[in-house]
Amino acid sequence: MSIIYGPVLSRRFGYSLGIDIVPYKICTYDCIYCQLGKTTNKTVERKRYISIDLAELIEGLKKAIKDNKRIDYITFSGAGEPTLNQDIGILIDGVKKVTNIPVVVLTGGGILYKESVREDLKKADIVKISFDAPNDKILRKVNRPHREIGFSKNKEGLKKLLSIFKGRIWLEIMLIKDINDDIGTVEEFKNIIDEIDDIGTGIERIHLNTAVRPTGSKDVSIPDLKRLNKIKAMLGRKAEIIRYKRIEVSGSGRKDLSNDIIELSKRRPVSIKDISESLEVNINEVIKCLRELLIEGKLKYKIYNSTKYYYV
Ligand code: SF4
Numbered sequence: 001m002s003i004i005y006g007p008v009l010s011r012r013f014g015y016s017l018g019i020d021i022v023p024y025k026i027c028t029y030d031c032i033y034c035q036l037g038k039t040t041n042k043t044v045e046r047k048r049y050i051s052i053d054l055a056e057l058i059e060g061l062k063k064a065i066k067d068n069k070r071i072d073y074i075t076f077s078g079a080g081e082p083t084l085n086q087d088i089g090i091l092i093d094g095v096k097k098v099t100n101i102p103v104v105v106l107t108g109g110g111i112l113y114k115e116s117v118r119e120d121l122k123k124a125d126i127v128k129i130s131f132d133a134p135n136d137k138i139l140r141k142v143n144r145p146h147r148e149i150g151f152s153k154n155k156e157g158l159k160k161l162l163s164i165f166k167g168r169i170w171l172e173i174m175l176i177k178d179i180n181d182d183i184g185t186v187e188e189f190k191n192i193i194d195e196i197d198d199i200g201t202g203i204e205r206i207h208l209n210t211a212v213r214p215t216g217s218k219d220v221s222i223p224d225l226k227r228l229n230k231i232k233a234m235l236g237r238k239a240e241i242i243r244y245k246r247i248e249v250s251g252s253g254r255k256d257l258s259n260d261i262i263e264l265s266k267r268r269p270v271s272i273k274d275i276s277e278s279l280e281v282n283i284n285e286v287i288k289c290l291r292e293l294l295i296e297g298k299l300k301y302k303i304y305n306s307t308k309y310y311y312v
Pocket of ligand 1: 028029030033
Protein backbone atom coordinates (compact mmCIF):
# COMPACT_ATOMS: atom_id res chain seq x y z
CA MET A 1 0.00 0.00 0.00
CA SER A 2 1.34 3.44 -0.88
CA ILE A 3 2.18 5.81 1.95
CA ILE A 4 0.49 8.57 -0.06
CA TYR A 5 -3.30 8.62 0.23
CA GLY A 6 -6.19 10.86 -0.75
CA PRO A 7 -6.68 13.69 -1.30
CA VAL A 8 -9.43 13.54 1.29
CA LEU A 9 -11.78 16.45 1.87
CA SER A 10 -11.78 17.73 5.42
CA ARG A 11 -13.41 20.74 6.98
CA ARG A 12 -10.16 22.00 8.42
CA PHE A 13 -7.78 21.30 5.57
CA GLY A 14 -9.90 21.34 2.42
CA TYR A 15 -8.45 18.79 -0.03
CA SER A 16 -5.57 17.24 1.83
CA LEU A 17 -3.10 14.77 0.39
CA GLY A 18 -1.87 12.53 3.19
CA ILE A 19 1.57 11.01 3.72
CA ASP A 20 1.48 8.25 6.27
CA ILE A 21 4.93 7.72 7.79
CA VAL A 22 4.41 5.61 10.92
CA PRO A 23 2.94 2.12 10.88
CA TYR A 24 -0.02 0.93 12.97
CA LYS A 25 -0.01 1.65 15.92
CA ILE A 26 3.18 3.17 17.11
CA CYS A 27 2.51 6.18 19.26
CA THR A 28 3.74 8.21 22.20
CA TYR A 29 0.19 8.18 23.57
CA ASP A 30 -2.73 5.79 23.96
CA CYS A 31 -5.62 8.28 23.96
CA ILE A 32 -8.94 7.14 25.35
CA TYR A 33 -10.70 8.52 22.28
CA CYS A 34 -8.28 7.15 19.67
CA GLN A 35 -10.16 5.84 16.65
CA LEU A 36 -7.29 3.58 15.68
CA GLY A 37 -7.61 1.33 18.72
CA LYS A 38 -5.10 0.50 21.39
CA THR A 39 -1.47 1.55 21.00
CA THR A 40 0.59 -1.58 20.45
CA ASN A 41 3.99 0.08 20.67
CA LYS A 42 4.05 3.01 23.10
CA THR A 43 7.41 4.66 22.67
CA VAL A 44 9.34 7.93 22.57
CA GLU A 45 12.14 6.49 20.45
CA ARG A 46 12.64 8.14 17.08
CA LYS A 47 13.74 5.79 14.39
CA ARG A 48 13.11 4.61 10.83
CA TYR A 49 10.00 2.52 11.52
CA ILE A 50 9.33 1.98 7.83
CA SER A 51 11.73 2.27 4.99
CA ILE A 52 10.69 5.12 2.72
CA ASP A 53 12.44 5.63 -0.59
CA LEU A 54 12.56 9.41 -0.99
CA ALA A 55 12.83 9.24 -4.79
CA GLU A 56 9.72 6.99 -4.94
CA LEU A 57 7.84 9.27 -2.57
CA ILE A 58 8.65 12.29 -4.72
CA GLU A 59 7.56 10.49 -7.90
CA GLY A 60 4.28 9.44 -6.20
CA LEU A 61 3.74 12.98 -5.03
CA LYS A 62 4.33 14.49 -8.47
CA LYS A 63 1.85 12.02 -9.95
CA ALA A 64 -0.78 12.78 -7.29
CA ILE A 65 -0.38 16.52 -7.90
CA LYS A 66 -0.71 16.00 -11.66
CA ASP A 67 -3.72 13.66 -11.36
CA ASN A 68 -5.76 15.74 -8.91
CA LYS A 69 -7.24 19.10 -9.82
CA ARG A 70 -7.06 20.41 -6.31
CA ILE A 71 -4.77 19.74 -3.36
CA ASP A 72 -4.83 22.41 -0.62
CA TYR A 73 -2.42 20.84 1.84
CA ILE A 74 0.04 17.98 2.09
CA THR A 75 -0.41 16.41 5.50
CA PHE A 76 2.06 14.24 7.37
CA SER A 77 0.21 11.89 9.65
CA GLY A 78 0.41 8.24 10.52
CA ALA A 79 -1.37 5.36 12.11
CA GLY A 80 0.33 6.68 15.22
CA GLU A 81 2.69 9.59 15.92
CA PRO A 82 4.43 10.93 12.78
CA THR A 83 7.25 12.72 14.64
CA LEU A 84 8.49 9.31 15.81
CA ASN A 85 9.76 8.83 12.26
CA GLN A 86 13.32 10.16 12.48
CA ASP A 87 13.26 11.10 8.78
CA ILE A 88 10.27 13.44 8.89
CA GLY A 89 12.50 16.50 8.41
CA ILE A 90 14.18 15.00 5.33
CA LEU A 91 10.77 14.03 3.96
CA ILE A 92 9.35 17.54 4.47
CA ASP A 93 12.42 18.99 2.71
CA GLY A 94 11.85 16.54 -0.16
CA VAL A 95 8.20 17.56 -0.53
CA LYS A 96 9.09 21.25 -0.48
CA LYS A 97 11.54 20.80 -3.33
CA VAL A 98 8.73 19.75 -5.69
CA THR A 99 5.74 21.83 -4.64
CA ASN A 100 4.65 25.04 -2.93
CA ILE A 101 1.54 23.38 -1.49
CA PRO A 102 1.69 24.03 2.28
CA VAL A 103 2.87 21.15 4.44
CA VAL A 104 0.99 20.28 7.63
CA VAL A 105 2.13 17.94 10.40
CA LEU A 106 -0.47 16.48 12.77
CA THR A 107 1.16 15.58 16.08
CA GLY A 108 0.16 14.59 19.59
CA GLY A 109 3.00 16.84 20.79
CA GLY A 110 4.34 14.29 23.28
CA ILE A 111 7.96 14.50 22.13
CA LEU A 112 8.25 18.21 21.48
CA TYR A 113 10.74 18.16 24.36
CA LYS A 114 13.24 16.65 21.89
CA GLU A 115 15.24 19.28 20.05
CA SER A 116 15.47 17.06 16.94
CA VAL A 117 11.65 16.97 16.71
CA ARG A 118 11.39 20.75 16.96
CA GLU A 119 14.09 21.22 14.32
CA ASP A 120 12.19 18.90 11.96
CA LEU A 121 8.81 20.53 12.62
CA LYS A 122 10.33 23.94 11.90
CA LYS A 123 10.35 22.98 8.22
CA ALA A 124 6.53 22.62 8.03
CA ASP A 125 4.06 25.40 7.29
CA ILE A 126 1.45 24.35 9.85
CA VAL A 127 1.83 22.16 12.91
CA LYS A 128 -1.39 21.00 14.52
CA ILE A 129 -0.80 19.80 18.06
CA SER A 130 -3.17 17.84 20.30
CA PHE A 131 -3.55 19.72 23.54
CA ASP A 132 -6.15 17.82 25.53
CA ALA A 133 -4.82 18.43 29.01
CA PRO A 134 -3.72 21.47 31.01
CA ASN A 135 -2.08 19.34 33.72
CA ASP A 136 -0.50 15.97 34.39
CA LYS A 137 -3.58 14.38 35.93
CA ILE A 138 -5.72 14.94 32.83
CA LEU A 139 -2.85 14.11 30.47
CA ARG A 140 -2.58 10.69 32.14
CA LYS A 141 -6.32 10.16 32.03
CA VAL A 142 -6.95 11.25 28.44
CA ASN A 143 -3.70 10.61 26.56
CA ARG A 144 -2.18 7.84 28.71
CA PRO A 145 1.33 8.85 27.61
CA HIS A 146 4.62 6.96 27.63
CA ARG A 147 6.20 7.22 31.10
CA GLU A 148 8.86 9.69 29.90
CA ILE A 149 6.21 12.21 28.85
CA GLY A 150 4.81 14.74 31.29
CA PHE A 151 2.76 17.89 31.11
CA SER A 152 5.63 20.29 32.01
CA LYS A 153 7.86 18.73 29.37
CA ASN A 154 5.08 19.10 26.79
CA LYS A 155 4.56 22.74 27.69
CA GLU A 156 8.27 23.58 27.65
CA GLY A 157 8.64 21.79 24.31
CA LEU A 158 5.74 23.76 22.85
CA LYS A 159 7.24 27.04 24.11
CA LYS A 160 10.59 26.18 22.52
CA LEU A 161 8.90 25.25 19.25
CA LEU A 162 6.99 28.55 19.24
CA SER A 163 10.23 30.46 19.78
CA ILE A 164 11.84 29.06 16.60
CA PHE A 165 8.85 28.35 14.35
CA LYS A 166 7.95 30.78 11.57
CA GLY A 167 4.78 29.01 10.41
CA ARG A 168 1.32 28.59 11.94
CA ILE A 169 0.55 26.58 15.05
CA TRP A 170 -2.91 25.21 15.69
CA LEU A 171 -3.91 23.51 18.91
CA GLU A 172 -6.66 20.92 19.07
CA ILE A 173 -8.45 20.15 22.30
CA MET A 174 -10.53 16.97 22.29
CA LEU A 175 -13.21 17.80 24.83
CA ILE A 176 -14.55 14.95 26.91
CA LYS A 177 -17.48 15.38 29.24
CA ASP A 178 -16.59 15.24 32.95
CA ILE A 179 -12.87 14.89 32.19
CA ASN A 180 -11.59 18.14 30.67
CA ASP A 181 -14.70 20.26 30.07
CA ASP A 182 -15.33 21.77 33.52
CA ILE A 183 -14.90 25.50 34.02
CA GLY A 184 -11.85 25.14 36.28
CA THR A 185 -10.06 23.02 33.68
CA VAL A 186 -10.95 25.45 30.89
CA GLU A 187 -9.52 28.27 33.03
CA GLU A 188 -6.30 26.26 33.27
CA PHE A 189 -6.26 25.84 29.47
CA LYS A 190 -6.82 29.58 29.10
CA ASN A 191 -3.97 30.49 31.47
CA ILE A 192 -1.53 28.26 29.61
CA ILE A 193 -2.59 29.52 26.19
CA ASP A 194 -2.23 33.13 27.41
CA GLU A 195 1.21 32.27 28.78
CA ILE A 196 2.51 30.81 25.51
CA ASP A 197 0.64 32.97 23.04
CA ASP A 198 3.18 35.81 23.13
CA ILE A 199 6.03 33.56 22.06
CA GLY A 200 7.05 33.82 18.40
CA THR A 201 4.06 34.00 16.09
CA GLY A 202 1.85 32.56 18.84
CA ILE A 203 -1.07 30.17 18.48
CA GLU A 204 -3.15 30.87 15.39
CA ARG A 205 -6.18 28.69 16.06
CA ILE A 206 -7.64 26.52 18.79
CA HIS A 207 -9.88 23.74 17.50
CA LEU A 208 -12.42 22.42 19.98
CA ASN A 209 -13.16 18.90 18.91
CA THR A 210 -15.37 16.10 20.21
CA ALA A 211 -15.16 12.38 19.63
CA VAL A 212 -17.51 10.86 17.09
CA ARG A 213 -19.54 8.00 18.48
CA PRO A 214 -22.80 6.29 17.76
CA THR A 215 -25.70 7.44 19.91
CA GLY A 216 -25.87 5.60 23.20
CA SER A 217 -22.21 4.68 23.40
CA LYS A 218 -20.82 5.32 26.87
CA ASP A 219 -17.07 5.10 26.41
CA VAL A 220 -16.26 8.76 25.75
CA SER A 221 -19.01 11.27 26.48
CA ILE A 222 -19.38 14.50 24.58
CA PRO A 223 -20.09 17.87 26.22
CA ASP A 224 -23.37 19.40 25.07
CA LEU A 225 -23.44 22.37 22.69
CA LYS A 226 -24.16 24.86 25.47
CA ARG A 227 -20.98 23.79 27.27
CA LEU A 228 -18.98 23.85 24.03
CA ASN A 229 -20.12 27.40 23.35
CA LYS A 230 -19.21 28.44 26.88
CA ILE A 231 -15.73 26.94 26.46
CA LYS A 232 -15.33 28.67 23.11
CA ALA A 233 -16.29 32.01 24.67
CA MET A 234 -13.82 31.47 27.53
CA LEU A 235 -10.94 30.65 25.18
CA GLY A 236 -11.54 33.68 22.97
CA ARG A 237 -11.64 34.51 19.29
CA LYS A 238 -9.06 31.94 18.19
CA ALA A 239 -11.23 29.09 19.43
CA GLU A 240 -13.50 27.33 16.96
CA ILE A 241 -15.88 24.42 17.51
CA ILE A 242 -15.33 21.65 14.97
CA ARG A 243 -18.64 20.34 13.79
CA TYR A 244 -18.85 17.37 11.53
CA LYS A 245 -21.24 17.63 8.65
CA ARG A 246 -21.77 15.29 5.78
CA ILE A 247 -19.03 15.96 3.23
CA GLU A 248 -17.94 14.27 0.07
CA VAL A 249 -15.49 11.75 1.42
CA SER A 250 -12.75 11.33 -1.09
CA GLY A 251 -11.20 12.79 -4.18
CA SER A 252 -8.92 9.80 -4.52
CA GLY A 253 -10.94 7.70 -6.92
CA ARG A 254 -12.24 5.33 -4.23
CA LYS A 255 -15.74 6.80 -4.38
CA ASP A 256 -17.41 3.53 -3.39
CA LEU A 257 -15.47 3.29 -0.14
CA SER A 258 -18.56 3.79 2.07
CA ASN A 259 -20.39 0.97 0.30
CA ASP A 260 -17.38 -1.32 0.49
CA ILE A 261 -17.04 -0.72 4.23
CA ILE A 262 -20.75 -1.41 4.77
CA GLU A 263 -20.56 -4.62 2.76
CA LEU A 264 -17.48 -5.77 4.67
CA SER A 265 -18.98 -5.03 8.06
CA LYS A 266 -22.17 -6.92 7.16
CA ARG A 267 -20.14 -10.14 7.12
CA ARG A 268 -18.53 -9.72 10.55
CA PRO A 269 -17.58 -6.88 12.89
CA VAL A 270 -14.37 -5.33 11.59
CA SER A 271 -11.72 -3.08 13.10
CA ILE A 272 -10.25 -0.08 11.29
CA LYS A 273 -7.11 -2.11 10.64
CA ASP A 274 -9.19 -5.00 9.17
CA ILE A 275 -10.95 -2.56 6.83
CA SER A 276 -7.71 -0.87 5.77
CA GLU A 277 -6.03 -4.20 5.02
CA SER A 278 -9.01 -5.87 3.35
CA LEU A 279 -9.85 -2.94 1.09
CA GLU A 280 -6.24 -1.79 0.67
CA VAL A 281 -7.12 1.75 1.65
CA ASN A 282 -5.03 3.94 3.90
CA ILE A 283 -6.12 3.86 7.51
CA ASN A 284 -6.65 7.63 7.68
CA GLU A 285 -8.97 7.51 4.69
CA VAL A 286 -10.92 4.70 6.41
CA ILE A 287 -11.27 6.80 9.57
CA LYS A 288 -12.69 9.73 7.64
CA CYS A 289 -15.22 7.52 5.94
CA LEU A 290 -16.20 5.72 9.17
CA ARG A 291 -16.83 9.05 10.84
CA GLU A 292 -19.39 9.90 8.16
CA LEU A 293 -21.02 6.48 8.40
CA LEU A 294 -21.33 6.77 12.20
CA ILE A 295 -22.86 10.23 11.97
CA GLU A 296 -25.35 8.98 9.40
CA GLY A 297 -26.19 6.03 11.65
CA LYS A 298 -25.24 3.50 8.96
CA LEU A 299 -22.74 1.72 11.20
CA LYS A 300 -22.45 0.94 14.89
CA TYR A 301 -19.48 -0.18 16.90
CA LYS A 302 -18.66 -2.17 19.99
CA ILE A 303 -15.41 -2.25 21.91
CA TYR A 304 -13.64 -5.51 22.53
CA ASN A 305 -10.16 -5.63 24.10
CA SER A 306 -9.90 -1.85 23.67
CA THR A 307 -10.43 -2.09 19.90
CA LYS A 308 -13.52 -0.79 18.13
CA TYR A 309 -15.30 -3.23 15.88
CA TYR A 310 -17.74 -1.82 13.35
CA TYR A 311 -20.88 -3.60 12.25
CA VAL A 312 -24.18 -2.91 10.51
S1 SF4 B 1 -1.98 10.64 19.59
FE1 SF4 B 1 -3.40 10.20 17.92
S2 SF4 B 1 -2.80 8.17 17.16
FE2 SF4 B 1 -1.81 8.43 19.15
S3 SF4 B 1 -3.23 7.46 20.59
FE3 SF4 B 1 -3.73 9.65 20.52
S4 SF4 B 1 -5.36 9.84 18.97
FE4 SF4 B 1 -4.37 7.82 18.68
